[in-house]
Amino acid sequence: MSHPTPSLSHFKRSDYQHIYEPAEDTFLFLDALEKEQGFLTDLNPTVCLEIGSGSGCVSTFLATLIGGSGTLFLTTDINPRANAATLSTAHHNHIPLDALRCDLLPSLRHTIDILLFNPPYVVTPSSEVGTHSIVASWAGGIDGREVIDRVLPLVDGALSKRSVFYMVVVNENRPEEIAERMRMCGFGMEVVLGRRAGNEGLKILKFARQA
Template sequence: FAWLRHFKKSMEIPTPIYNHVSNYDVYEPAEDTFLLLDALEKEQDYLKALRPTIALEVGCGSGVVSAFLATILGDSTAYFCTDRNQSAASCCVETSAANHVTINPVLTDLSTSFLPRFEHSVDVLIFNPPYVVTPPHEVEVNGITASWAGGVDGRQVMNRFFKQVPNLLSNRGVLYLVVIRENKPDEIREIFNEMGFLCEVVMTRRSGPEFLMILKFVRK
Protein backbone atom coordinates (compact mmCIF):
# COMPACT_ATOMS: atom_id res chain seq x y z
CA PHE A 1 0.00 0.00 0.00
CA ALA A 2 2.89 2.38 -0.68
CA TRP A 3 0.69 4.29 -3.14
CA LEU A 4 -1.85 5.03 -0.38
CA ARG A 5 0.81 6.34 1.98
CA HIS A 6 2.07 8.64 -0.70
CA PHE A 7 -1.40 9.81 -1.65
CA LYS A 8 -1.84 10.92 1.96
CA LYS A 9 1.63 12.43 2.05
CA SER A 10 0.92 14.39 -1.13
CA MET A 11 -1.45 16.55 0.89
CA GLU A 12 1.65 18.03 2.53
CA ILE A 13 4.75 17.57 0.38
CA PRO A 14 3.86 16.10 -3.02
CA THR A 15 5.75 13.11 -4.32
CA PRO A 16 7.82 14.35 -7.28
CA ILE A 17 6.55 13.74 -10.79
CA TYR A 18 8.38 10.75 -12.20
CA ASN A 19 6.16 9.22 -14.90
CA HIS A 20 8.98 9.81 -17.41
CA VAL A 21 11.48 7.63 -15.53
CA SER A 22 10.51 4.42 -17.37
CA ASN A 23 11.96 5.97 -20.53
CA TYR A 24 15.47 5.75 -19.05
CA ASP A 25 17.77 2.89 -18.07
CA VAL A 26 17.72 3.81 -14.38
CA TYR A 27 16.51 2.39 -11.08
CA GLU A 28 12.85 3.37 -10.86
CA PRO A 29 11.48 4.69 -7.55
CA ALA A 30 10.61 1.74 -5.30
CA GLU A 31 9.89 1.08 -1.64
CA ASP A 32 13.40 2.09 -0.55
CA THR A 33 13.00 5.37 -2.44
CA PHE A 34 9.65 6.07 -0.82
CA LEU A 35 10.98 5.24 2.64
CA LEU A 36 13.76 7.76 2.08
CA LEU A 37 11.20 10.38 1.00
CA ASP A 38 9.17 9.69 4.13
CA ALA A 39 12.29 10.03 6.28
CA LEU A 40 13.19 13.37 4.69
CA GLU A 41 9.64 14.57 5.23
CA LYS A 42 9.88 13.52 8.88
CA GLU A 43 13.17 15.42 9.12
CA GLN A 44 11.95 18.55 7.33
CA ASP A 45 11.97 20.82 10.39
CA TYR A 46 15.51 19.71 11.24
CA LEU A 47 16.63 20.22 7.63
CA LYS A 48 15.08 23.68 7.37
CA ALA A 49 16.69 24.74 10.66
CA LEU A 50 20.02 23.53 9.29
CA ARG A 51 19.73 26.13 6.48
CA PRO A 52 21.97 24.08 4.18
CA THR A 53 24.01 25.73 1.46
CA ILE A 54 24.97 22.58 -0.47
CA ALA A 55 23.10 19.27 -0.80
CA LEU A 56 24.57 16.26 -2.56
CA GLU A 57 22.85 13.00 -3.49
CA VAL A 58 25.23 10.20 -4.44
CA GLY A 59 23.91 7.69 -6.96
CA CYS A 60 20.87 9.74 -7.89
CA GLY A 61 19.24 7.37 -10.40
CA SER A 62 15.95 9.05 -11.33
CA GLY A 63 16.64 12.23 -9.34
CA VAL A 64 13.36 11.89 -7.44
CA VAL A 65 15.00 12.13 -4.01
CA SER A 66 16.89 15.33 -4.86
CA ALA A 67 13.73 16.82 -6.36
CA PHE A 68 11.84 16.04 -3.15
CA LEU A 69 14.57 17.57 -1.00
CA ALA A 70 14.56 20.68 -3.20
CA THR A 71 10.80 20.96 -2.71
CA ILE A 72 11.34 20.91 1.06
CA LEU A 73 14.23 23.37 1.22
CA GLY A 74 13.65 25.71 -1.71
CA ASP A 75 16.07 27.82 -3.73
CA SER A 76 18.41 28.80 -0.91
CA THR A 77 20.27 25.48 -1.30
CA ALA A 78 22.40 24.36 -4.26
CA TYR A 79 21.51 20.79 -5.26
CA PHE A 80 24.03 18.43 -6.81
CA CYS A 81 23.77 14.73 -7.56
CA THR A 82 26.06 12.09 -8.98
CA ASP A 83 25.79 8.89 -10.94
CA ARG A 84 28.11 6.95 -13.22
CA ASN A 85 25.23 6.26 -15.60
CA GLN A 86 24.68 8.81 -18.39
CA SER A 87 21.02 7.80 -18.57
CA ALA A 88 20.61 8.71 -14.89
CA ALA A 89 22.06 12.16 -15.48
CA SER A 90 19.65 12.72 -18.38
CA CYS A 91 16.71 11.45 -16.34
CA CYS A 92 17.65 13.71 -13.45
CA VAL A 93 17.56 16.72 -15.75
CA GLU A 94 14.03 15.81 -16.85
CA THR A 95 12.95 15.15 -13.26
CA SER A 96 14.32 18.54 -12.29
CA ALA A 97 12.37 20.29 -15.06
CA ALA A 98 9.15 18.35 -14.41
CA ASN A 99 9.19 19.41 -10.75
CA HIS A 100 10.33 23.01 -11.31
CA VAL A 101 13.51 22.67 -9.26
CA THR A 102 17.18 23.01 -10.18
CA ILE A 103 19.39 19.95 -9.75
CA ASN A 104 22.90 19.68 -11.14
CA PRO A 105 23.86 16.11 -12.13
CA VAL A 106 27.53 15.15 -12.42
CA LEU A 107 28.86 11.96 -14.00
CA THR A 108 31.34 10.51 -11.52
CA ASP A 109 32.06 7.50 -9.34
CA LEU A 110 30.42 8.17 -5.97
CA SER A 111 31.52 11.71 -4.97
CA THR A 112 35.03 11.60 -6.43
CA SER A 113 34.64 14.68 -8.64
CA PHE A 114 33.59 16.80 -5.66
CA LEU A 115 36.79 16.29 -3.71
CA PRO A 116 38.70 18.31 -2.72
CA ARG A 117 36.59 21.17 -4.12
CA PHE A 118 33.66 20.50 -1.77
CA GLU A 119 35.80 19.44 1.17
CA HIS A 120 33.87 19.99 4.44
CA SER A 121 31.21 21.92 2.48
CA VAL A 122 28.26 19.54 2.04
CA ASP A 123 25.48 20.18 4.54
CA VAL A 124 23.07 17.43 3.39
CA LEU A 125 24.47 14.21 1.96
CA ILE A 126 22.15 11.42 0.78
CA PHE A 127 22.97 7.93 -0.44
CA ASN A 128 20.58 5.13 -1.39
CA PRO A 129 23.36 2.70 -2.30
CA PRO A 130 23.49 -0.63 -4.10
CA TYR A 131 22.80 -2.68 -0.96
CA VAL A 132 21.70 -6.12 -2.21
CA VAL A 133 24.03 -8.97 -1.27
CA THR A 134 25.44 -10.37 -4.54
CA PRO A 135 28.53 -12.16 -5.84
CA PRO A 136 31.44 -9.69 -5.69
CA HIS A 137 31.92 -9.50 -9.46
CA GLU A 138 28.40 -8.11 -10.04
CA VAL A 139 29.46 -4.82 -8.48
CA GLU A 140 31.58 -4.13 -11.55
CA VAL A 141 28.75 -4.73 -14.02
CA ASN A 142 27.48 -1.68 -15.92
CA GLY A 143 23.85 -0.80 -16.55
CA ILE A 144 20.89 -1.19 -14.25
CA THR A 145 22.55 -4.00 -12.23
CA ALA A 146 24.99 -1.44 -10.83
CA SER A 147 22.10 0.33 -9.10
CA TRP A 148 21.41 -2.58 -6.75
CA ALA A 149 24.35 -5.03 -6.73
CA GLY A 150 26.23 -4.52 -3.46
CA GLY A 151 28.62 -7.48 -3.43
CA VAL A 152 29.79 -9.00 -0.14
CA ASP A 153 27.33 -8.11 2.65
CA GLY A 154 25.88 -5.61 0.16
CA ARG A 155 28.65 -3.28 1.37
CA GLN A 156 31.35 -3.17 -1.32
CA VAL A 157 30.18 0.15 -2.77
CA MET A 158 29.14 1.53 0.61
CA ASN A 159 32.52 0.85 2.19
CA ARG A 160 34.26 2.91 -0.49
CA PHE A 161 31.79 5.73 0.03
CA PHE A 162 32.19 5.73 3.83
CA LYS A 163 35.81 6.83 3.44
CA GLN A 164 34.69 9.96 1.56
CA VAL A 165 32.09 11.12 4.09
CA PRO A 166 34.39 12.83 6.65
CA ASN A 167 35.97 14.88 3.87
CA LEU A 168 32.64 15.88 2.35
CA LEU A 169 30.43 16.80 5.29
CA SER A 170 30.57 20.25 6.81
CA ASN A 171 30.87 20.54 10.59
CA ARG A 172 27.08 20.76 10.85
CA GLY A 173 26.42 18.38 7.96
CA VAL A 174 24.15 15.33 7.99
CA LEU A 175 24.20 12.06 6.05
CA TYR A 176 21.09 9.98 5.32
CA LEU A 177 21.90 6.41 4.30
CA VAL A 178 19.61 3.56 3.20
CA VAL A 179 20.59 0.09 4.45
CA ILE A 180 19.08 -3.35 5.01
CA ARG A 181 19.75 -5.77 7.87
CA GLU A 182 22.08 -7.86 5.70
CA ASN A 183 24.41 -4.84 5.46
CA LYS A 184 25.19 -5.27 9.19
CA PRO A 185 24.07 -1.80 10.36
CA ASP A 186 25.71 -2.26 13.77
CA GLU A 187 29.07 -2.59 12.02
CA ILE A 188 28.29 0.52 9.98
CA ARG A 189 27.44 2.41 13.16
CA GLU A 190 30.79 1.41 14.64
CA ILE A 191 32.70 2.44 11.50
CA PHE A 192 31.17 5.91 11.72
CA ASN A 193 31.67 6.06 15.47
CA GLU A 194 35.38 5.56 14.94
CA MET A 195 35.34 8.37 12.36
CA GLY A 196 33.68 10.72 14.87
CA PHE A 197 30.00 10.43 13.96
CA LEU A 198 26.81 9.71 15.89
CA CYS A 199 24.19 7.42 14.34
CA GLU A 200 20.40 7.53 14.63
CA VAL A 201 17.77 5.31 13.02
CA VAL A 202 15.27 7.71 11.47
CA MET A 203 12.79 5.23 10.01
CA THR A 204 12.37 1.52 9.25
CA ARG A 205 10.05 -0.49 7.02
CA ARG A 206 9.66 -4.09 5.92
CA SER A 207 9.32 -4.58 2.16
CA GLY A 208 8.88 -8.23 1.23
CA PRO A 209 12.00 -10.05 2.48
CA GLU A 210 13.90 -6.80 3.07
CA PHE A 211 13.98 -4.86 6.32
CA LEU A 212 14.88 -1.31 5.25
CA MET A 213 16.39 1.33 7.51
CA ILE A 214 17.27 5.00 7.10
CA LEU A 215 20.35 5.86 9.13
CA LYS A 216 21.27 9.45 10.00
CA PHE A 217 24.85 10.48 10.81
CA VAL A 218 26.13 13.74 12.29
CA ARG A 219 29.48 14.70 13.76
CA LYS A 220 29.93 14.26 17.50
Protein backbone atom coordinates (compact mmCIF):
# COMPACT_ATOMS: atom_id res chain seq x y z
CA MET A 1 0.00 0.00 0.00
CA SER A 2 1.44 3.37 -0.89
CA HIS A 3 2.22 5.99 1.73
CA PRO A 4 -0.03 9.07 1.42
CA THR A 5 1.26 12.15 -0.40
CA PRO A 6 1.23 15.20 1.90
CA SER A 7 -1.86 17.37 1.64
CA LEU A 8 -1.19 20.51 -0.42
CA SER A 9 -4.75 21.83 -0.18
CA HIS A 10 -3.54 25.00 1.56
CA PHE A 11 -2.01 26.25 -1.74
CA LYS A 12 -3.92 28.31 -4.28
CA ARG A 13 -3.25 27.86 -8.01
CA SER A 14 -1.65 31.30 -8.06
CA ASP A 15 0.96 30.18 -5.48
CA TYR A 16 2.50 28.03 -8.19
CA GLN A 17 3.43 31.14 -10.14
CA HIS A 18 6.07 31.66 -7.44
CA ILE A 19 7.02 28.20 -6.17
CA TYR A 20 7.60 24.89 -7.95
CA GLU A 21 4.42 22.88 -8.27
CA PRO A 22 5.06 19.21 -7.44
CA ALA A 23 5.31 17.34 -10.74
CA GLU A 24 6.48 13.97 -12.16
CA ASP A 25 10.01 14.48 -10.82
CA THR A 26 8.68 15.21 -7.32
CA PHE A 27 6.38 12.17 -7.37
CA LEU A 28 9.14 9.87 -8.64
CA PHE A 29 11.26 11.16 -5.74
CA LEU A 30 8.47 10.26 -3.28
CA ASP A 31 8.18 6.79 -4.85
CA ALA A 32 11.93 6.26 -4.48
CA LEU A 33 11.90 7.33 -0.83
CA GLU A 34 9.02 4.99 -0.17
CA LYS A 35 10.94 2.16 -1.84
CA GLU A 36 13.85 2.99 0.49
CA GLN A 37 11.69 3.21 3.63
CA GLY A 38 13.24 0.18 5.37
CA PHE A 39 16.80 1.35 4.68
CA LEU A 40 16.02 4.92 5.78
CA THR A 41 14.33 3.82 8.99
CA ASP A 42 17.25 1.51 9.83
CA LEU A 43 19.61 4.45 9.33
CA ASN A 44 17.92 6.02 12.37
CA PRO A 45 18.80 9.54 11.18
CA THR A 46 19.40 12.47 13.52
CA VAL A 47 19.54 15.17 10.81
CA CYS A 48 17.76 15.15 7.43
CA LEU A 49 18.22 18.06 5.04
CA GLU A 50 16.60 18.80 1.71
CA ILE A 51 18.19 21.34 -0.62
CA GLY A 52 15.64 23.29 -2.69
CA SER A 53 12.47 22.23 -0.92
CA GLY A 54 10.00 24.29 -3.05
CA SER A 55 6.51 23.44 -1.78
CA GLY A 56 7.93 21.30 1.05
CA CYS A 57 6.20 18.20 -0.31
CA VAL A 58 9.30 15.96 -0.30
CA SER A 59 10.59 16.69 3.22
CA THR A 60 7.10 16.52 4.68
CA PHE A 61 6.68 13.14 3.00
CA LEU A 62 10.04 11.93 4.34
CA ALA A 63 9.11 13.01 7.85
CA THR A 64 5.81 11.12 7.74
CA LEU A 65 7.57 8.11 6.19
CA ILE A 66 10.33 7.70 8.77
CA GLY A 67 8.93 9.83 11.61
CA GLY A 68 10.78 9.78 14.88
CA SER A 69 10.73 12.56 17.46
CA GLY A 70 14.54 12.52 17.68
CA THR A 71 15.02 13.50 14.04
CA LEU A 72 15.64 17.09 12.93
CA PHE A 73 14.19 17.93 9.51
CA LEU A 74 15.81 20.92 7.80
CA THR A 75 15.22 22.40 4.36
CA THR A 76 16.87 25.12 2.31
CA ASP A 77 15.76 27.14 -0.66
CA ILE A 78 17.13 30.20 -2.38
CA ASN A 79 13.58 31.41 -3.14
CA PRO A 80 12.10 33.07 -0.03
CA ARG A 81 8.56 32.16 -1.08
CA ALA A 82 9.61 28.49 -1.12
CA ASN A 83 10.83 28.72 2.49
CA ALA A 84 7.44 30.06 3.55
CA ALA A 85 5.62 27.46 1.43
CA THR A 86 7.67 24.64 2.96
CA LEU A 87 6.85 25.79 6.49
CA SER A 88 3.16 26.04 5.66
CA THR A 89 3.10 22.51 4.17
CA ALA A 90 4.87 21.09 7.22
CA HIS A 91 2.46 22.89 9.54
CA HIS A 92 -0.58 21.84 7.48
CA ASN A 93 0.54 18.19 7.76
CA HIS A 94 1.55 18.44 11.46
CA ILE A 95 5.28 17.99 10.83
CA PRO A 96 7.96 19.89 12.80
CA LEU A 97 10.52 21.23 10.35
CA ASP A 98 12.88 24.22 9.97
CA ALA A 99 13.23 26.02 6.64
CA LEU A 100 16.40 28.01 5.97
CA ARG A 101 16.84 30.56 3.25
CA CYS A 102 20.28 29.84 1.88
CA ASP A 103 22.25 29.00 -1.21
CA LEU A 104 22.51 25.19 -1.35
CA LEU A 105 23.67 24.09 2.14
CA PRO A 106 24.44 25.69 5.49
CA SER A 107 27.99 24.94 6.66
CA LEU A 108 27.29 21.83 8.69
CA ARG A 109 30.34 19.54 9.00
CA HIS A 110 29.74 15.78 8.88
CA THR A 111 26.25 16.22 10.34
CA ILE A 112 23.64 15.28 7.75
CA ASP A 113 22.43 11.67 7.71
CA ILE A 114 19.92 11.97 4.85
CA LEU A 115 20.47 14.60 2.14
CA LEU A 116 17.87 15.14 -0.61
CA PHE A 117 17.99 17.29 -3.73
CA ASN A 118 15.62 17.66 -6.66
CA PRO A 119 17.75 20.27 -8.44
CA PRO A 120 17.05 22.65 -11.28
CA TYR A 121 18.15 20.12 -13.92
CA VAL A 122 16.76 21.54 -17.18
CA VAL A 123 19.28 22.53 -19.87
CA THR A 124 19.02 26.33 -20.24
CA PRO A 125 21.29 29.25 -21.13
CA SER A 126 23.74 29.92 -18.27
CA SER A 127 22.32 33.43 -17.97
CA GLU A 128 19.09 31.95 -16.50
CA VAL A 129 20.90 30.28 -13.59
CA GLY A 130 21.17 31.95 -10.19
CA THR A 131 17.90 33.86 -9.84
CA HIS A 132 15.88 33.75 -6.61
CA SER A 133 12.55 33.42 -8.41
CA ILE A 134 10.51 30.55 -9.87
CA VAL A 135 13.09 30.33 -12.69
CA ALA A 136 15.53 28.88 -10.11
CA SER A 137 13.22 25.84 -9.98
CA TRP A 138 14.27 24.56 -13.37
CA ALA A 139 17.16 26.57 -14.85
CA GLY A 140 20.18 24.26 -14.80
CA GLY A 141 22.43 25.97 -17.38
CA ILE A 142 24.84 23.96 -19.53
CA ASP A 143 23.86 20.26 -19.54
CA GLY A 144 21.48 21.18 -16.68
CA ARG A 145 24.52 20.69 -14.46
CA GLU A 146 25.48 24.16 -13.23
CA VAL A 147 23.71 23.92 -9.85
CA ILE A 148 24.30 20.16 -9.52
CA ASP A 149 28.04 20.64 -10.04
CA ARG A 150 28.19 23.15 -7.18
CA VAL A 151 26.61 20.64 -4.80
CA LEU A 152 28.72 17.56 -5.57
CA PRO A 153 31.97 18.83 -3.93
CA LEU A 154 30.04 19.78 -0.75
CA VAL A 155 28.53 16.35 -0.11
CA ASP A 156 31.52 14.61 1.51
CA GLY A 157 32.06 17.41 4.04
CA ALA A 158 28.38 17.78 4.94
CA LEU A 159 27.41 14.12 5.32
CA SER A 160 27.88 12.09 8.49
CA LYS A 161 29.69 8.76 8.52
CA ARG A 162 26.53 6.68 8.10
CA SER A 163 24.60 8.68 5.56
CA VAL A 164 22.95 8.76 2.18
CA PHE A 165 22.32 11.33 -0.55
CA TYR A 166 19.47 11.09 -3.06
CA MET A 167 19.27 13.32 -6.13
CA VAL A 168 16.93 13.63 -9.11
CA VAL A 169 18.53 13.86 -12.56
CA VAL A 170 17.56 13.62 -16.22
CA ASN A 171 19.60 11.85 -18.90
CA GLU A 172 20.92 15.19 -20.25
CA ASN A 173 22.74 15.67 -16.91
CA ARG A 174 24.97 12.64 -17.79
CA PRO A 175 24.44 10.56 -14.64
CA GLU A 176 27.47 8.33 -15.41
CA GLU A 177 29.77 11.35 -15.30
CA ILE A 178 28.19 12.40 -11.98
CA ALA A 179 28.81 8.85 -10.70
CA GLU A 180 32.48 9.12 -11.67
CA ARG A 181 32.88 12.45 -9.86
CA MET A 182 31.27 11.09 -6.73
CA ARG A 183 33.36 7.90 -6.94
CA MET A 184 36.44 10.12 -6.74
CA CYS A 185 35.01 11.60 -3.51
CA GLY A 186 34.50 8.09 -2.08
CA PHE A 187 30.81 7.56 -2.89
CA GLY A 188 29.19 4.71 -4.78
CA MET A 189 26.07 5.38 -6.88
CA GLU A 190 23.02 3.34 -7.75
CA VAL A 191 19.82 4.17 -9.59
CA VAL A 192 16.85 3.65 -7.25
CA LEU A 193 14.10 4.39 -9.78
CA GLY A 194 13.75 5.67 -13.32
CA ARG A 195 10.76 6.80 -15.35
CA ARG A 196 10.07 8.53 -18.64
CA ALA A 197 7.80 11.56 -18.19
CA GLY A 198 7.05 13.28 -21.51
CA ASN A 199 10.45 14.03 -22.99
CA GLU A 200 12.27 13.71 -19.64
CA GLY A 201 14.19 10.55 -18.75
CA LEU A 202 14.09 10.92 -14.96
CA LYS A 203 16.27 8.98 -12.53
CA ILE A 204 16.62 8.99 -8.76
CA LEU A 205 20.28 8.50 -7.84
CA LYS A 206 21.45 7.21 -4.47
CA PHE A 207 24.98 7.92 -3.21
CA ALA A 208 26.52 6.20 -0.20
CA ARG A 209 30.07 6.10 1.15
CA GLN A 210 32.05 3.18 -0.24
CA ALA A 211 33.35 0.77 2.39
